[in-house]
Amino acid sequence: MNKEQFLNQLKRSLSGVPETEKKDILYDYEEHFRSGMENGQKEEEIARSLGNPRVLGKSYHIESLLDESRGGRRAANVLRALFASLSLGFFNVIITVPVFAGLLAGLIGLWAGAVSLAVTGVAVILAVILQPLLPALITLGGLSIPFLIFASIGISALGLLSLIGMWKLSQWFFKIAGKYVQFNLRIIKKQEARA
Amino acid sequence: MNVQFKKGVLELCVLVVLCRRDYYGYELVHTISENIDIAEGTIYPLLRRLTKEEYFTTYLRESEEGPSRKYYQITEKGQTYKEDLLLEWTHFVSSVNNLIQKEEVA
Numbered sequence: 643m644n645k646e647q648f649l650n651q652l653k654r655s656l657s658g659v660p661e662t663e664k665k666d667i668l669y670d671y672e673e674h675f676r677s678g679m680e681n682g683q684k685e686e687e688i689a690r691s692l693g694n695p696r697v698l699g700k701s702y703h704i705e706s707l708l709d710e711s712r713g714g715r716r717a718a719n720v721l722r723a724l725f726a727s728l729s730l731g732f733f734n735v736i737i738t739v740p741v742f743a744g745l746l747a748g749l750i751g752l753w754a755g756a757v758s759l760a761v762t763g764v765a766v767i768l769a770v771i772l773q774p775l776l777p778a779l780i781t782l783g784g785l786s787i788p789f790l791i792f793a794s795i796g797i798s799a800l801g802l803l804s805l806i807g808m809w810k811l812s813q814w815f816f817k818i819a820g821k822y823v824q825f826n827l828r829i830i831k832k833q834e835a836r837a
Numbered sequence: 838m839n840v841q842f843k844k845g846v847l848e849l850c851v852l853v854v855l856c857r858r859d860y861y862g863y864e865l866v867h868t869i870s871e872n873i874d875i876a877e878g879t880i881y882p883l884l885r886r887l888t889k890e891e892y893f894t895t896y897l898r899e900s901e902e903g904p905s906r907k908y909y910q911i912t913e914k915g916q917t918y919k920e921d922l923l924l925e926w927t928h929f930v931s932s933v934n935n936l937i938q939k940e941e942v943a
Contacts, residue, residue: 670881677863693876701882
């Protein structure tokens, strides 16, 4: 393997690592090749003593995922890190995936509930306003207009509250998920260190 | 020797070497691989992690041959960490030696 092949393989195994970081990492190896050649070593020789670029790429990958789940709480990062750590253990596959999927489904259901409450509130007030204009399309079901106005205010407020509540709950959920990933990665690293 | 075991010890080696003076990547890698047989590439992820954890800082300096080189410099935090690791290591080695000697006598 020559310098170009080595760097290409490394680059490929770094896919998913942020671009600036990838550049930084590749720079280290480029400099290594340059210094080695100044010392009279051949490209192939340098590549051989560096080791397998795919294995090297993997060790950067775990580091970078760990950083992401520690720093940014962006849902995509947490999910990606979670899946990466899930793929690492059998226990996770049979226990954590169903539990996590269940919780996620529950969360989505609650979101749907909150959204429909808010939408209903708005729809009721719209119905009251638009009914005189479109009597053929909208009926008020025999309910009085003041009742409907108060009901819509109540339902909208309830919907808004549940949306805020859901936002907090989701943040909290992804924070816990991130913590769980970090905990997993720590265990994996400890196992590696002990093995 | 076991690969994972070597990787753990490698951290200490890098810290000890950088306590002497600043090194650039290739030079540091060579100093270590002269003594320990390891895939040289594994030192760079380690350097990167330890730099992120603020045990090292890096700076670029021109070389006589031309292009600049990235030098690693140990921080105060890094020195404290090295002292801790070194203590742990010495303790570990002497415990293992103790055990071996006892087994040989028995």
